[in-house]
Every structure is written in C-alpha cells, then in structure tokens.
Amino acid sequence: MVTGIVIGASVPACVTTQPAVAYSAINVPPRALVRRAPADVDVVLGETPLRPHVDVGLFEVYEGQRPDGTWESTEEMIQKLHLYAALRGCDAVKIFGVTGGAYQLRTVRGGCEMYTDEAAQHAVVKPAPPLPGEGKPCPMIPGPTGGADCPGALVCKADRCVSPYP
16 A cells, blocks of 8 residues: 655735835945935946945845735836835945846845046935835734835835824
C-alpha cells in the first residue's frame, strides 16, 4: 500500500494599493536635504550625473496592486521613485534598474544624488507644494488590523497625514 501525504501551506497575501518604498542612507549629505517639487529633481538612467555629486542613499520601490486588482506598471513605479526622491530632498535620482518580473513582483532601485558643485552650494530650493491630503487628519481603517489611511506617499503621524521624510 502506498500512502501519499501532501503538505500545503496557505499564507494570506498582503496586497497594497500603493507600492512600499524603502530608503537606506549611505553617505552624509553635503548639505541639508530639503523637500522639493518632483520637477526640480533630475532623473538619470544608468549613468552617473555629469555634475559632481555624492551618492546619499538608496531607494527601493516595490510593485503594488491597484484597487482594481491590476499591478502597477514600471512607469508608475518610476514616477513613485521620482516623487520620493523629491520628498527626500535629492538633487537627482539615478535609476539603477528593475528586478523581478514574469512570476515575481518587480522592484525599481535608484540612488539619491546630491550635487556638490558651486551652483548647488548656493542654489535656493523652491518650496514644494503640499501633497493632496497633507496636514489632514488620518482616517482610521476599521477592522482587525486597524491603522490609519493617508493618500499616496503620505504617512500618519500624530493623527495627521504628513510626508514620510522630515
């Protein structure tokens, strides 16, 4: 008699409507990181910026699922990277590439670059406009996990939706 045993594990998937973004500091910035508008952040693909610079940090944008169940495009993930680089205060973001795909969730990685030339040392950064929902109260999410919900890149701190970076 042959007896087969099938062992299976079911782990509930955690699906988010926006990609998680991780930031890891690498070097001390040459000056204070000041939030800026995304339009004021240069985007470089695979090459080093031509201006003298310091690699300040590493971003990782993890693919997320939209409310309708479809997965975000690479273009949306790069836009998210660009936004977070602006919120962090980077002068430029260097896109290293995309990993994953096919049967794996994708990750877009990029470096936060800060220029060190004379122009950067004396540049005046225009204040970035507030993000939609910024400063508003954090609505609570009902259910067993609880928590608060803020739109887009905002996070809930002290009952208010704020930028993820000081």
